[in-house]
Amino acid sequence: xxxxxxxxxxxxxxxxxxxxxxxxxxxxxxxxxxxxxxxxxxxxxxxxxxxxxxxxxxxxxxxxxxxxxxxxxxxxxxxxxxxxxxxxxxxxxxxxxxxxxxxxxxxxxxx
Amino acid sequence: xxxxxxxxxxxxxxxxxxxxxxxxxxxxxxxxxxxxxxxxxxxxxxxxxxxxxxxxxxxxxxxxxxxxxxxxxxxxxxxxxxxxxxxxxxxxxxxxxxxxxxxxxxxxxxxxxxxx
Numbered sequence: 184x185x186x187x188x189x190x191x192x193x194x195x196x197x198x199x200x201x202x203x204x205x206x207x208x209x210x211x212x213x214x215x216x217x218x219x220x221x222x223x224x225x226x227x228x229x230x231x232x233x234x235x236x237x238x239x240x241x242x243x244x245x246x247x248x249x250x251x252x253x254x255x256x257x258x259x260x261x262x263x264x265x266x267x268x269x270x271x272x273x274x275x276x277x278x279x280x281x282x283x284x285x286x287x288x289x290x291x292x293x294x
Numbered sequence: 295x296x297x298x299x300x301x302x303x304x305x306x307x308x309x310x311x312x313x314x315x316x317x318x319x320x321x322x323x324x325x326x327x328x329x330x331x332x333x334x335x336x337x338x339x340x341x342x343x344x345x346x347x348x349x350x351x352x353x354x355x356x357x358x359x360x361x362x363x364x365x366x367x368x369x370x371x372x373x374x375x376x377x378x379x380x381x382x383x384x385x386x387x388x389x390x391x392x393x394x395x396x397x398x399x400x401x402x403x404x405x406x407x408x409x410x
Contacts (some may be wrong), residue, residue, distance in 0.1 A: 218401075223400030225298070225384050226337075271337065281350045282327070282399065286336035 195207035218271040221276035298402035312373040319387030330356040331382040
């Protein structure tokens with residue numbers, strides 16, 4: 184059983200469209216992180232959220248942590264081909280630094 | 295500052311062999327974690343080392359082992375390779391070792407292991 188469920192698994196959209204990726208769990212997380220991974224490279228951290236209800240914006244990307252700290256979402260406005268990649272959510276629980284990852288959402292933005 | 299480096303980048307082995315992968319963390323980082331990434335299971339935590347001690351361990355068989363040296367460089371070893379061990383092995387380093395503190399892990403590019 185995957186602790187963090189990401190949806191959708193695959194997403195293919197046209198340049199300029201908006202999209203939302205979800206990361207859900209039945210467990211509480213002390214922090215939730217979003218990473219983006221490109222082929223042949225390791226994941227790169229986009230944002231960390233730690234407070235329930237927290238919203239963070241990074242240019243065209245908006246990240247939200249659920250009030251109960253069990254879920255998170257990533258919204259991209261006016262997607263560009265450069266946004267193409269694998270988006271991963273990962274969480275920490277309690278005092279552990281071990282990251283638990285979702286399986287990821289593979290996003291393709293077509294020009 | 296140089297990023298996390300992993301060697302080799304690609305490796306092909308046959309079943310039953312063993313393999314050693316190397317990771318050099320970002321200078322000053324003392325915590326190193328290892329992950330296995332496969333299409334079916336995604337990223338799964340293997341273990342984490344800090345100051346040459348294993349602090350956390352994932353649910354992998356004893357064939358998977360690791361160690362960390364005094365300069366924080368780390369190696370992981372997989373013995374008696376199986377076909378299912380084919381994966382991208384990622385190493386990540388971090389600068390804050392204290393539990394309970396949100397910290398950032400910086401990932402290397404990974405080692406792509408193929409077991410034939």
